[in-house]
Amino acid sequence: MDDELRTLPRKTLINRKTLLAMIPLSERAIFNMEKRGDFPCRIVLTSRNVAWDLAEVEEWIESRKQSGEQADRPGVTAVAR
Numbered sequence: 001m002d003d004e005l006r007t008l009p010r011k012t013l014i015n016r017k018t019l020l021a022m023i024p025l026s027e028r029a030i031f032n033m034e035k036r037g038d039f040p041c042r043i044v045l046t047s048r049n050v051a052w053d054l055a056e057v058e059e060w061i062e063s064r065k066q067s068g069e070q071a072d073r074p075g076v077t078a079v080a081r
Contacts, residue, residue: 013043013051022057 016027023030033039040056 012054013045014054014057015049015051019052019057022061 014022019030020027025033030039034041040052040060042050042052044050
């Protein structure tokens with residue numbers, strides 16, 4: 001094997017089914033988050049197949065865990081104390 005190929009980082013791609021098993025959100029919610037730049041972008045493999053970089057998705061999960069942010073609930077007004 002060529003030395004150059006050995007030094008390239010390996011990417012693991014996951015399909016939609018695997019992503020949805022990892023992230024308990026709807027496809028539409030994930031799509032909207034991607035469009036806003038709030039979620040890793042999909043990689044278009046063919047005209048009918050997309051995938052996500054597993055490392056990017058895992059980093060996103062970890063960043064959500066570390067942020068401690070609480071999502072706003074629709075219809076609930078925050079009350080200042």
